[in-house]
Amino acid sequence: MSSSGVTLTAPVNIALIKYWGKLDETAIIPTNDSLSFTLSQDDMCATTTAMTVARGVKSKFWLNGKEMDLGHPRIRAVVEEVRKIAKVQGTDETLLDLPVRIASINNFPTAAGLASSAAGYAAATAALGALYGVKGDLSRIARIGSGSACRSISGGFVRWIAGSTSEDSIAVQVAPENHWPSLRWLICVVRATPKAVGSTEGMRRTIQTSPLMPARIASVPDKISAITKAIQERNFRAMAELTMQDSNQFHAICLDTFPPLFYMNDVSHRIIDFVHDYNRVKGSLIAGYTFDAGPNACLFTEQENFDELASVVEALFSDGVETDFVKGMKPERKVDASKLLDSINVQPIKGGIKYAIGTKLGGGPRKIDHEKFSLLDANGELIDRA
Template sequence: MSSVTCTAPVNIAVIKYWGKRDTQLILPTNDSLSVTLSQDILHSKTSISANKGYAQDRLWLNGIEEDITKNKRMHNCFRETRALRQRMEKEDPDLLPLSTYPLHVCSENNFPTAAGLASSASGLAALVFTLAKLFDLPTSMTDLSRIARQGSGSACRSLFGGFVAWEMGSEADGSDSRAVQIAPDTHWPELEALVCVVSDAKKGTSSTSGMQQTIESSPLMKERLRVVPGRMDAMKQAIKDKNFQTFAELTMRDSNQFHSVCLDTFPPIFYLNDTSRGIIQLIHEYNAANNGVYKAAYTYDAGPNAVIYATKENMKEIIELIGHYFPSSDEKKSTYFTDPYNVLEGKGFSNEFPVVNQKFNTSVIPIYPPGSVSRLLHTKVHDGPRTLGEDQSLLNSDGIPKNLV
């Protein structure tokens, strides 16, 4: 039995992917660019074992077995990686014929799906990366990204650490639609992120169907497609220059524009709620009080959760600011803030308004009902997928998950 265990990170786009020109191959209508967040805080972990004695391919997601034949997108990733392995085996008859062995796949996220954080990007990246390791594929990460892309579009960006562009490409077969690293995490280690998990009663539109509704019905989307190329160039340059001012403004403008075209979709798609909007207004006031020099930038994916980018020096102030206006409910106090870098120096939150610039208009938003933000996760720009030791496997020696639900 061969077995491999890997983790892959979450990525949060600063130039958003929204819309496919080919829904089968998952080819996007525009380039996108993301920041990879630390796997210490958020990751998907996947163990795969290959054994000719297994009866069939089997899949467990977060401890529950799923029918692998019904998951077309995962199936794409299996087919592509097995085909690459098969070619290797033909050229080298000494290789184990792993491409013919049934596989057991077990995958878990270390964050609750209920938190509303997109798990498909990290999950499919972990799957493809683990398959590549298992099959010992000599394939480059950019080549692997073309396979991950067919599992879940934005998964291709989770194969790299740091700052990652997904180039839309122009070929009909998708051969030039792939991820490339713009800069590694070590390039700009001061950049950090705060994930604000926002409570929301309603189930939003899935991004898969939502983005195609936008392509079909939003007149404004045409203009967005003309706007993105210039933003991509400017964003790449801002990252190269570690220019937080340009990075912040483009990040906020692009998040807003993505939600604009959702609202211009018919029927309209809403992801932001009143809490999301409160955070946006708070961040704008925070920047305005600093004479318009940006200290923080928000971005929102297909849900109400905010991700706030800021440099290390301002993060404590921002965490206290969010904690002041969006306090924890009493029941969830213990899990409210994940402080891996100990920015609060073990003191926890005070209810006091933090010492921010005196120009700050403290009544810009009201203090929200406790629990409007349920969790704060402090994280930073970090590396790409990691291979773990055998002892970290999610599967036991029989190839069955150690943790079944």
Template structure:
């Protein structure tokens, strides 16, 4: 915490988390209580993160929010709700107003979980600034009322968000548990999604008949997935994760009017991953994908297969721009992909992010 005259300030850095079993549906909109448990991996802070600085001083006359250095005309209802809850819990009632400055290293609102890293960093920074009691559970509560999925970014490693009791999150395995696991994020399209997750999940609840069927499958999937993670069984892990992603998008399609987040490139990548997995003579899965509310896949892979998969991506998604950095990390291994009968999609990728599981947020 920095203290300049009577101005106190705290900065927190947090990363997005990627849901392995998706959260979709709220039984209480105001408190953001989910319909189902969900499970995620928190990303390493290295590539994708939100940095949020919160400050307070006696001279402030209102709450202010700067996003990427630009002052916003007003705070969102969610942000205001978080600040009001903090003031309610704070012992020091001299502290009246807060200035928030936040920046993401990646595009917001495009299905890359920006609201998760944003609200987790905000919640942790506020908890520290106001010296709130029970800091971990308080930060989780504040993050959750900002954006449901943010409750999982408060912790590192593999995280479960419970839909029962206090509806808080907990780390089920720390970052060290499965160090060879890597994430390759393919950014096909970073534009703003057509329907926000908040609106879409409400619409699903009101109209989808598949939604209830999905809910009845989630707990069983979570238990099986936890067991697969425990013994690092990638085959089972991959199948459960890909099937939950597809089920979530099927539910979005069953929503009326339908919500379609996947695009042509997403469908191509799905076919590519299955074709690539089939090339293994032992039928061992090498890659798994999942998509949040957007067209950009998060691919899970063990380190030993990462180079081959990257060369596959270079083959199927070549870039015509010599100066671009999309493939700059890609090794020059030439794989033989002649058995994969899929079209080549030139210039499909805006960016590739290579990352791994992270240890959670930090105060900086």
């Protein structure tokens, strides 16, 4: 059998109700459900090529141009699980037995701290699934690679149902990508501070030491119900409040961990103060924020306020030198924010945000033209696209 291949992209997702803590570290069964928003792949995505190569050729895996160890338990588990399901579904075993080559790259800087492993594992899982013709849920397998990757297997709003076993811990779509087309995101890449504790170690420490964690876990089901309702009704205010409160609570739990985990920094705090003050000045809750395990702010608003929000954020937090402050989906026009800035009681931090990425709701993984975009050549060797 000749070699075959598939190339596809997978999206980044941002949790509105956060995942932080595993009940089972190996199978990645989380302590609570989480709910996320899939970002448009027009602005950010991971691209993955998966292909079989001739018998006797070595299987390989490249991540962002760097060869990784295919023996890594998480990578191996994903490959094995996809093959197992494919076999059950009747895929030709000759194909499944061939060595495989996988290459994955992100089109956004790792520095953006945007859970690049989630997009990467979702892309790899989806590519292998397509390569082997697997039908049905793949979120379960992406989850084994990197917990929140399961939420990047679908577009729109996605709920990761915690479940209690490796079989029932899956992600399901709550609303499709065209449900709320007016939502806009502004991912603000904040000036770096020294590397914080990684999320795997951080979660473990929280589970072991945070006295407040059980109260948080107990409160999540109600939050999931409330935000699902807010999303279904496109109730921006309710969605934004629940999202901001859950982000704050996640960071509160990190602080209640011992030794404490700090992911937000002074710039993050100032951005939060700004969002609350901006809403006060506007007389209405029109902007929200959420922060993952890092200092970067994910701000959101509706289309009609996006240009203004981007202009005010740039005025307060850019270094004033960078002319291309908003990348990705750009504002349609520059808004004169000077009058608004007079009313805002927040001191600027020049250069606090390096740049921002504008984006919107997007869909799940999508196949792209393999001949044209493959990251691997016909022999399964990495194509240098730098």
